[in-house]
């Protein structure tokens with residue numbers, strides 16, 4: 001399988017955000033692998049973990065945006081959407097007794113990596129010019 005890979009072009013100019021993105025990419029790749037391998041044992045917990053880490057990451061990102069005074073309302077909606085979709089995936093998995101149709105498996109396995117790649121490139125990247133006027137290791141108080 002292909003999977004996402006973090007590369008310098010994905011850097012948004014902040015160490016905390018970049019390292020979270022690397023971690024999220026690893027998690028999403030793992031989940032896609034589980035979906036494709038029909039690993040129904042590990043998947044529910046992996047989705048649970050993703051939900052947790054994504055919300056921790058989103059909160060961190062929002063804090064940083066606030067600290068650098070970057071308008072974040074629209075961006076925040078995109079985060080809420082993702083969390084809702086992950087919740088939906090979890091519900092769907094339970095409803096189907098852990099067994100998705102091939103179509104659903106294909107859909108969900110692409111959904112997460114597409115969302116993450118597009119989100120980093122379109123939304124997170126908008127903060128880059130401003131983030132770059134701060135040190136790379138900038139952390140809000």
Ligand SMILES: [Fe+2]
Pocket residue numbers: 061075079119123124
């Ligand atoms: Fe974001």
